[in-house]
Amino acid sequence: MNSVTKKFAGWGNYPAEQCRAFRPEKEREQSALVAAHSSLIARGLGRAYGDAALNPDGLVLQQKLGRFLDFDANSGVLSCQGGASFADIIETFVPRGFFLPVTPGTKFVTVGGAIACDVHGKNHHRDGNLSNFVESFELLLASGETVTCSREENADLFWATVGGMGLTGIIVRARLRLLPIVSAFISVDYKRAPNLDAALEQFGSDGNYQYSVAWIDCLASGDSLGRSVLIRGNHAVADELDDTERYAPLRTPRKKKKSVPFPFPDFALNPLSVKAFNAAYYATHPDGHAIVDLDSFFYPLDGIDNWNRIYGTRGFIQYQVVFPFATSRAGLVQLLEKIAASGRASFLAVLKTFGEANQSPLSFPFAGHTLALDIPFSDDLPEFTRELDEIVLRHDGRVYLAKDATLSPENFRAMYPRLAEFEEIKRRVDPQNKFASSLSRRLDIGEAAGDTQ
Numbered sequence: 001m002n003s004v005t006k007k008f009a010g011w012g013n014y015p016a017e018q019c020r021a022f023r024p025e026k027e028r029e030q031s032a033l034v035a036a037h038s039s040l041i042a043r044g045l046g047r048a049y050g051d052a053a054l055n056p057d058g059l060v061l062q063q064k065l066g067r068f069l070d071f072d073a074n075s076g077v078l079s080c081q082g083g084a085s086f087a088d089i090i091e092t093f094v095p096r097g098f099f100l101p102v103t104p105g106t107k108f109v110t111v112g113g114a115i116a117c118d119v120h121g122k123n124h125h126r127d128g129n130l131s132n133f134v135e136s137f138e139l140l141l142a143s144g145e146t147v148t149c150s151r152e153e154n155a156d157l158f159w160a161t162v163g164g165m166g167l168t169g170i171i172v173r174a175r176l177r178l179l180p181i182v183s184a185f186i187s188v189d190y191k192r193a194p195n196l197d198a199a200l201e202q203f204g205s206d207g208n209y210q211y212s213v214a215w216i217d218c219l220a221s222g223d224s225l226g227r228s229v230l231i232r233g234n235h236a237v238a239d240e241l242d243d244t245e246r247y248a249p250l251r252t253p254r255k256k257k258k259s260v261p262f263p264f265p266d267f268a269l270n271p272l273s274v275k276a277f278n279a280a281y282y283a284t285h286p287d288g289h290a291i292v293d294l295d296s297f298f299y300p301l302d303g304i305d306n307w308n309r310i311y312g313t314r315g316f317i318q319y320q321v322v323f324p325f326a327t328s329r330a331g332l333v334q335l336l337e338k339i340a341a342s343g344r345a346s347f348l349a350v351l352k353t354f355g356e357a358n359q360s361p362l363s364f365p366f367a368g369h370t371l372a373l374d375i376p377f378s379d380d381l382p383e384f385t386r387e388l389d390e391i392v393l394r395h396d397g398r399v400y401l402a403k404d405a406t407l408s409p410e411n412f413r414a415m416y417p418r419l420a421e422f423e424e425i426k427r428r429v430d431p432q433n434k435f436a437s438s439l440s441r442r443l444d445i446g447e448a449a450g451d452t453q
């Protein structure tokens, strides 16, 4: 089996590390690799932003085994290999009247990667995380054995793997309950909020919408601090479609893709250009209503190949946090003030309400408000995010591991108080700490397990 050694990175292009990667083409090849090597991590489509799917000290196992194995149209349960992509699921199943029950802001993720991060979408306030729709999965363990995990069978391993960032084993197959839909369109309401208080108040009417998110201008300050455009919608029904759409309601329009051909020079993105972009976005999104296709609503950035190159060769991080409702306003104001004052450019920042947490010890969401924003890399970025982390901790919040590249082990432990439960399960199924990544080493996850051997 061929291996390749080259620089790998997450979507933020920071950090980039030299790794040796294999791309198994059969499930048994993958089991043999796991049995034979002492340090491995699975990698899907590399859409986690930071160092979760990097392993310079061992192997990276690229997940390209992505066949659909079975589909039950009555229950909507799809059985597939862990490397199946959300893009492939959409292409095959939307024309048959099924969509993903939970989807992140890109469709270029694998089922295994999405379960490992327990991804959330614009419907978290109503439907929770992806794991709510995962019936079961087959997990390849460090021993080379494969076990079934579900809410009934190996339940603790099921919950540790959900959100477990690939550190319990490799999800080789999964059964996922898809969502029945009657059209491939979303009926969307746009509502402007002139500042943060107005945005948080508007979220109060989220109950009317299956999907809800706000674009927030992170560089606005003073009376406009936190000004936002709320974008909320429901799956469109036949009556809402025009004649052409109604004729083929499940047809997804094909669009020409744009591309960022090379990394932008560092000067292209500065606070002035981003401020101008943000002001223009706010001005051109008045209150209103529209019917939009699934791609435009869920994946606006997927229409531009390599959009991450606009942040230049040094890359960027995405900083995503959640605060509980009780402290979210105060925490958000402090974060936004600090970011606006720093002038660190961030467009397309996102604010949204989360519903309740689930049983997983490391899954990110809990009831409250979440903020996600891009920050270009600079030498003082780790120091700056350390200051942001302090604000997050003071307000009982936490950082999302799928986006993280800079958190310290101490702050991580303080943000994820159920880590010990996760580590106990990991020690049981992976006593040699075989499944490890740059993220797990940076955060000292599972290190104790390896040390004791």
Ligand SMILES: Cc1cc2nc3c(=O)[nH]c(=O)nc-3n(C[C@H](O)[C@H](O)[C@H](O)COP(=O)(O)OP(=O)(O)OC[C@H]3O[C@@H](n4cnc5c(N)ncnc54)[C@H](O)[C@@H]3O)c2cc1C
Residues within 6 Å of the ligand: 011, 041, 042, 043, 044, 045, 046, 047, 048, 049, 052, 053, 063, 082, 083, 103, 104, 105, 106, 108, 109, 110, 111, 112, 113, 114, 115, 116, 117, 118, 119, 120, 121, 122, 164, 165, 166, 167, 169, 170, 171, 172, 301, 402, 403, 437
């Ligand atoms: C534009 C954009 C928008 C995003 N929006 C959201 C969002 O709205 N909500 C959200 O929750 N996330 C969001 N994300 C993050 C993204 O959804 C997750 O990081 C997702 O897990 C990436 O999937 P992947 O296949 O690329 O996995 P990778 O990035 O390759 O890996 C991510 C993690 O999953 C593990 N992993 C991968 N495959 C397997 C497997 N088969 N078995 C076990 N572990 C595995 C890896 O070891 C790693 O720890 C976004 C990312 C981008 C780039």
